[in-house]
Amino acid sequence: MLTDSLLDVLRGFASLCPSRLQQPPLVGFKEFHDFLLHSILLNPHFQQYPPSKQYQASFWKWAIGLLERLVTEERAEPSRKEDEIDGRIYERMTSLVIRPSVGKVSGLDPPEESYVTYIWKTDPSVSGTLGPGLANATLMESRTLIESGTTGLKTWTAALVLAHYLTEHPELIRKKRILELGSGVGFLGIVIATLQLHSCDNEVSGTRDALFLTDVNDAVLRRCQENVRLPCNRSSQHASVGFRSLDWTDAMDSATRPAVLSALLCDMDPDVIVGADVVYDPDIIAPLVCTLSTALESGKLTGSGGAVAYIALTVRNEETLALFLEAAGTYSRVV
Incomplete structure (x- = not known):
């Protein structure tokens, strides 16, 4: 079992946390060295789903610097057995040295796409890809703010x-039909699917467990599907995950609203609607709220009861947030 400080390093490496933000673990040379060797360098998960080479070069520079400092400090202690850094660690660092191509300026190339793994603690009896008591969501993500004309690839x-909140309150999504608006590359969907499966490990699976991931961009939705179905993600074992293209503006168009309503009612019939960072422009507030209202009312019409929505937002513009809160305020089941 990893100490909390080593788990923080593991999480940082897996999620591409900048090395300058990594905190040195509160352990000695041998424990840190063996952790780097076995939990990171030789870890089958990171061999199959590695962070980008650009990030790894930065991480290993930081890690080797810390190892060299620790070994120097410990060698100064009387009767201390001399420790050495495993050559494979140096070899890994050397293999990541990138020589800039002719005509390119080193350090100015855009960051490359990368696997990113988010890790959270779960029931110790659960054996995950990264060890007992650890759950993960692994995704191929863009490392730029905008790629292919969309912000949905990271x-x-x-x-x-919102994912952290749900891991603390899994009962909110247990044995429920979940609709996510603006699913992006699938992170929240992977977490929800994993939590639903964990809740069923020691009990009979609920027949209502289902998850519908939606987005308007076809390329984003394809990436979402690929990530959810990665074998390393528990979500790949979920039997009821659907991927749907959903344009919120359809809910405002009298000609298309019946089709949107039919899809939400007859197929998805959600108990819970979730959305993260879905309010980024004033122009999308009306379509979003109209889609939310349609989904929230669906349970009443199908007889399954009213749905509830959990929306997490990043405050980039106070006025935009105020507009959304005012528009959504008429729906008491939006949290």
Whole structure:
């Protein structure tokens, strides 16, 4: 079992946390060295789903610097057995040295796409990809703010916050039909699917467990599906995950609203609607709220009861947030 400080390093490496923000673990040379060797360098998960080479070069520079400092300090102690850094660690660092191509300026190339793994603690009896008591969501993500004309190819902070809230309150999504608006690359969907499966490990699976992930961008939705179905993610074992294209503006168009309503009622019939970082422009507030209202009312019409919505937002503009809160304020089941 990893100490909390080593778990923080593991999480930082897996999620591409900048090395300058990594805190040195509160352990000695041998424990840190063996952790780096076995939990990171030789870890089958990171061999199959590695962080980008750009990030790894930065991480290993930081880690080797810390190892060299620790070994120097410990060698100064009387009767201390001399420790050495495993050559494979140096070899890994050397293999990551990138020589800039002719005509390119080193350090100015855009960051490359990368696997990113988010880790959270779970029941110690659960054996995850990264060890007992650890659950993970692994995704291929863009490392730029905008790629292919969309911001949907990376995970944003609001999704991390909402995911943390749900891991603390899994009963909110247990044995429920979940609709996510603006699913992006699938992080929140992976977490929800994993939590639903964990809740069923020691009990009979609920027949209402289902998850519908939606987005308007086809490329984003394809990436979402690929990430959810990665074998390393528990979500790949969920039997009821659907992927749907959903344009919120359809809910405002009298010609298309019946089709949107039919899809939400007859197929999805959600108990819970979730959305993270979905309010980024004043122009999308009316379509979003109209879609939310349609989904929230669906349970009444199908006889399953009213739905509830959990929306997490990043405050980029106070006026935009105020507009959304005012528009959504008429719906008491939006949290």
